[in-house]
Amino acid sequence: MDFSLTTEQQMLSDSVARFARGGTEASWATMAALCWTAIAIPEASGGLGGSAVEVMIIMEGLGRGLVAQPFAESCVLCPTLLTELGEGHRPELQGMASGTLRAAFAGAEAETRFDPLNPRLRAGRRPDGWILDGVKSFVPDGAAADHFLVTARTGSEGPSVFRVPRDAPGLEREDFLCFDGHPASRLRFTGTALPADALLGAEGGAGPAIELALDRATAALCAEALGAMEALREATAEHLRTRQQFGQPLAGFQVLQHRLVDMFLACEEARSMTLLATLRLEAERRERIRAVSAAKARIAQLARSVAYQAIQLHGAMGMCEEFTVGRQAKRLIAIGMLYGDADHHRRRFACA
Amino acid sequence: MRLDFTPEELAFREEVREFAARAAPDAMRRKVRDGEELTKDEFVAWQRIMQARGWAAPSWPREHGGTGWTLSQRHIFEEEMAAADCPQQAHFGLSLIGPVLYTFGDEEQRRRHLPGILSGDVWWCQGYSERQAGSDLAALQTHAVRDGDDYVVNGHKIWVTYAHWADMIFALVRTSREEKRQRGISMLLIPMDAKGVTVRPIETIDRNHQINEILLDDVRVPVANRVGAEGAGWGYGKFLLARERGVGATQRRLRRAVERLRDRLRRAPGPDGRPLAEDALFADRLTQLEIEVIGLEVTVLRVLAELEAGHEPDARSSMLKIRSAELLQRITEMAVEAGGTEAMPFVPLDDATLPPGAAHAVRNYLYTRATTIFGGSAEIQRNVIARQILGL
Ligand SMILES: Cc1cc2nc3c(=O)[nH]c(=O)nc-3n(C[C@H](O)[C@H](O)[C@H](O)COP(=O)(O)OP(=O)(O)OC[C@H]3O[C@@H](n4cnc5c(N)ncnc54)[C@H](O)[C@@H]3O)c2cc1C
Numbered sequence: 001m002d003f004s005l006t007t008e009q010q011m012l013s014d015s016v017a018r019f020a021r022g023g024t025e026a027s028w029a030t031m032a033a034l035c036w037t038a039i040a041i042p043e044a045s046g047g048l049g050g051s052a053v054e055v056m057i058i059m060e061g062l063g064r065g066l067v068a069q070p071f072a073e074s075c076v077l078c079p080t081l082l083t084e085l086g087e088g089h090r091p092e093l094q095g096m097a098s099g100t101l102r103a104a105f106a107g108a109e110a111e112t113r114f115d116p117l118n119p120r121l122r123a124g125r126r127p128d129g130w131i132l133d134g135v136k137s138f139v140p141d142g143a144a145a146d147h148f149l150v151t152a153r154t155g156s157e158g159p160s161v162f163r164v165p166r167d168a169p170g171l172e173r174e175d176f177l178c179f180d181g182h183p184a185s186r187l188r189f190t191g192t193a194l195p196a197d198a199l200l201g202a203e204g205g206a207g208p209a210i211e212l213a214l215d216r217a218t219a220a221l222c223a224e225a226l227g228a229m230e231a232l233r234e235a236t237a238e239h240l241r242t243r244q245q246f247g248q249p250l251a252g253f254q255v256l257q258h259r260l261v262d263m264f265l266a267c268e269e270a271r272s273m274t275l276l277a278t279l280r281l282e283a284e285r286r287e288r289i290r291a292v293s294a295a296k297a298r299i300a301q302l303a304r305s306v307a308y309q310a311i312q313l314h315g316a317m318g319m320c321e322e323f324t325v326g327r328q329a330k331r332l333i334a335i336g337m338l339y340g341d342a343d344h345h346r347r348r349f350a351c352a
Numbered sequence: 353m354r355l356d357f358t359p360e361e362l363a364f365r366e367e368v369r370e371f372a373a374r375a376a377p378d379a380m381r382r383k384v385r386d387g388e389e390l391t392k393d394e395f396v397a398w399q400r401i402m403q404a405r406g407w408a409a410p411s412w413p414r415e416h417g418g419t420g421w422t423l424s425q426r427h428i429f430e431e432e433m434a435a436a437d438c439p440q441q442a443h444f445g446l447s448l449i450g451p452v453l454y455t456f457g458d459e460e461q462r463r464r465h466l467p468g469i470l471s472g473d474v475w476w477c478q479g480y481s482e483r484q485a486g487s488d489l490a491a492l493q494t495h496a497v498r499d500g501d502d503y504v505v506n507g508h509k510i511w512v513t514y515a516h517w518a519d520m521i522f523a524l525v526r527t528s529r530e531e532k533r534q535r536g537i538s539m540l541l542i543p544m545d546a547k548g549v550t551v552r553p554i555e556t557i558d559r560n561h562q563i564n565e566i567l568l569d570d571v572r573v574p575v576a577n578r579v580g581a582e583g584a585g586w587g588y589g590k591f592l593l594a595r596e597r598g599v600g601a602t603q604r605r606l607r608r609a610v611e612r613l614r615d616r617l618r619r620a621p622g623p624d625g626r627p628l629a630e631d632a633l634f635a636d637r638l639t640q641l642e643i644e645v646i647g648l649e650v651t652v653l654r655v656l657a658e659l660e661a662g663h664e665p666d667a668r669s670s671m672l673k674i675r676s677a678e679l680l681q682r683i684t685e686m687a688v689e690a691g692g693t694e695a696m697p698f699v700p701l702d703d704a705t706l707p708p709g710a711a712h713a714v715r716n717y718l719y720t721r722a723t724t725i726f727g728g729s730a731e732i733q734r735n736v737i738a739r740q741i742l743g744l
Contacts, residue, residue, distance in 0.1 A: 108693045110707070111621050137707070138693040174704035178696040179559075179714045186697075186704070245488035255731060311721050315486050315729065316511045316563075319556045319722050326557035330718070337693060343633050347623070 020065020032099025046094035063227025070141035077217035078103035084209035085201030104145035123152035142185025156204035180334035219277035297345035300336035372436035399472025430604035445469035479509035479523035515564035539585035667740035670733035677723035
């Protein structure tokens with residue numbers, strides 16, 4: 001058993017912390033310049049071939065600093081999907097590794113709730129390719145993506161994945177900001193014609209790749225939540241120490257001390273769960289699913305309770321958009337819902 | 353013992369029900385149903401409708417223009433209005449400053465201010481909190497110094513709901529420094545257009561502008577605008593907080609909120625493509641909420657019965673506030689859970705459209721976090737119960 005970071009990992013962690021504190025401009029270009037965009041991509045595909053631990057370190061730092069960059073989507077989920085579908089040779093991966101090309105995963109649909117494996121969006125065959133019809137209702141960071149990896153059902157059993165450029169004909173995009181301030185889009189495909197090679201991997205055979213890609217992204221989100229939870233716990237402790245009411249610091253009230261202790265316990269449990277998910281990503285399918293879903297189910301709950309406590313203990317200040325506390329709390333609530341909420345992952349854990 | 357209303361009260365219920373069914377314009381009713389915030393104009397229009405019916409002030413005594421209803425009648429009234437998705441009346445004038453004025457104000461103050469509250473023409477806001485005086489309200493620093501027939505007021509107020517809509521503010525200010533901090537506080541009625549009053553918006557996490565900061569810079573306020581005696585403002589403030597926490601409209605709205613949640617679950621797609629209402633996990637949580645709302649409703653009736661029997665309002669109102677705030681938080685939380693990722697989109701960009709109701713659900717959910725903060729936080733209410741009921 002060893003949960004310590006290597007020297008390089010510690011350096012990465014420090015560098016992410018500097019980045020997230022705004023020591024360096026917290027932009028996509030900077031992340032690319034630091035080669036983080038390449039970290040989760042295999043060397044054979046032009047990446048650095050880093051492990052899930054490096055991803056965890058980066059995401060924890062982004063969460064701590066409330067940096068809104070689509071790292072989990074564009075640098076973990078989408079590259080995994082491509083490589084697992086046997087498309088590791090695609091030039092897109094090089095672009096993704098260098099940060100010049102961004103991809104977004106278009107999986108969620110209003111009708112299918114959190115089930116990524118049974119899309120309703122239809123892909124029909126035509127002589128020289130495919131034609132897509134349907135709606136993807138929630139595509140994180142869709143507006144900034146150069147292409148979409150879209151799940152669809154064809155005539156055959158099982159989901160397929162198609163690569164769709166952002167300017168494909170018959171593709172309409174609506175953009176919005178989510179309640180946590182992150183951008184997302186809705187994609188409407190109406191007779192969107194695609195060439196034959198738009199299909200990634202085998203027709204109907206994308207299930208395992210989608211599952212693994214989402215598991216990796218979910219583990220990454222758990223790490224982001226952990227970072228945000230720790231930041232809120234520290235900010236709240238600091239607030240209670242400095243804010244005076246009734247002639248004493250709020251930290252003097254034992255009931256508030258206990259709340260902070262509860263936040264601390266939540267953070268510790270979240271760290272354990274994040275490590276579990278991260279270190280089991282390479283395990284066989286069932287073990288991996290149980291680890292990732294257990295982590296996500298629990299972290300969704302813990303993150304929300306830390307978010308609520310942080311707002312409550314900050315009083316009206318916690319309700320202000322201007323302060324980081326409320327925005328970080330909203331991000332935690334959102335993470336709880338992304339790629340499946342606690343209900344979804346409890347079920348998935350139990351059925352695995 | 354009985355848990356039922358009298359035949360007279362049931363007849364009254366019929367009368368209210370009939371009115372409630374037709375009272376609110378459809379657009380207003382829809383907004384209430386969707387949990388959308390009313391505009392100021394809509395609040396005012398609603399108050400006019402209520403006044404036309406003779407029900408401008410359900411909780412006031414007759415001699416001041418109220419209905420003179422018993423507590424049971426008021427309870428029935430609130431229940432029926434909630435069930436028919438009628439809006440709540442704006443409460444700063446009606447529930448807060450109005451009762452202070454007819455209880456402690458002088459004749460001139462009543463004559464000047466009560467009619468505008470009844471008609472909805474004058475909007476009031478509540479200026480208590482300051483940056484350093486939240487839960488510890490007695491720490492307030494805004495001070496008023498006597499200068500001839502005026503007070504000169506300096507300081508600030510913060511988190512003031514709807515200050516940007518208000519014509520008048522009732523503010524607690526320090527008129528003297530006393531050994532006991534509560535002693536030197538007075539209540540002043542200040543026109544919002546007085547020279548030296550500046551209102552600054554504060555955006556909340558629901559991305560809404562409801563609360564404000566108010567700067568008071570050499571604001572001259574006639575001494576005649578002081579309510580009651582100088583230095584007695586703390587008592588009025590507490591009188592008013594008790595009303596804010598007490599048996600109120602919120603508790604009667606929970607049942608309907610649960611019903612609306614049920615509707616939402618019927619429409620939302622759950623796992624396996626069946627409606628979410630048929631999902632065992634959701635159905636169970638909904639049932640749990642429903643049962644807890646019933647528990648609160650019966651507690652409300654018990655408190656009502658005691659008040660009707662002549663008991664003074666006491667810290668039991670804190671118990672109602674804690675429970676109703678926490679239930680409301682869970683109901684609004686579940687409405688967002690029901691949406692799944694469909695509940696995430698919040699601000700449309702360019703000409704995008706949002707899933708129907710998504711933004712309102714989230715806005716209510718986020719805003720409702722404040723119900724355990726304002727009007728005495730959940731922690732403070734527990735302190736009050738510990739001290740006053742349990743004698744700890
Ligand atoms: C949406 C909204 C609308 C509002 N509208 C108005 C308005 O119209 N007019 C107005 O005057 N004010 C208004 N307020 C202010 C509100 O009344 C205060 O926020 C409230 O009194 C709490 O004060 P605070 O925010 O300074 O928190 P603090 O008093 O700093 O409290 C911070 C935390 O410490 C806890 N705490 C404090 N003291 C104790 C203690 N002794 N024991 C245990 N825990 C304690 C609190 O419960 C809270 O969790 C509004 C607030 C909000 C959020």
